[in-house]
Amino acid sequence: MSKLFYRFVRRKISFFIIPSIIISVIFILYQLKIFYDLSATSLKPNAVQINERMIIGIHPQEQRFYIPRNGNFTCIKSGEIMEFKKVNDNYCDCDDGTDEPGTNACPDGIFYCTRISSNKKFPKMIPSSKVNDGICDCCDGSEEFNNNVIIKNFPRDSQKHSRHFLVPCPNLCE
Structure with missing residues (x-):
């Protein structure tokens, strides 16, 4: 009886526990790969340089849309086609606002920090x-590239105490 029980337990281990361990190792390796990919992506700046012109304020996954094709730009959501020189020209040309990722021209636009x-x-x-x-607003001040000074007499010590900084922005990224 004990030999029969021993064989049953041994088969149970080989059929259930060993595959579970293998699946767990595969899952952990997959999670490590995802973590590595995400950390590598977050270290890349969210900007694309096209012919000496920096396109800032775009999401890393949308950078591929900001490469000129035959000198044109296609709006991401609405599909409108326009000259690439109209991207970040401070005028909202696309209905979806995707031609102005680095300006405040479009009312519902989103700026992604560099x-x-x-x-x-x-x-x-x-x-x-x-x-x-x-x-x-961004930790590196990338959204303040024009350096518009709105208050001149607000000392840096007071800004540090209030944790709100004005232009020129310090780099507080960690």
């Missing part, structure tokens, strides 16, 4: 209305 901080106080993206408003 660098992403591990600090939760800094956003990964901001409404495009906050671009070039003189207040630093």
Whole structure:
């Protein structure tokens, strides 16, 4: 009886536990690969350089849309086609606003910060209305590329104390 029980337990181990261990190892390796891919993506700046012109404020997964095709740009959601020089020209040409990722021209636009901080106080993206408003929202101040000074007599110590910085923006990414 004990030999029969021993064989049963041994088969149970070989049929259930060993495959479970193999599946667990595969799952852990898959999770590590995803973690590596995500960490590598977050270190890449969210900007594309086209012919000495930097297109900023775009999501890393949408960078492929901001490469000119025959000198034209196709709006991501609406499909409209226009000259590529109209991208980030501070005029909302596309109905969906995707031609102005780095300006505040489109009312419902989203600006993706160039660098992403591990600090939760800094956003990964901001409404495009906050671009070039003189207040630093991204951890690196990438949305304030025009350096519009709105308040001249606000000392840096006071800004540090209030945790709200004005242009020029310090790099607070970690």
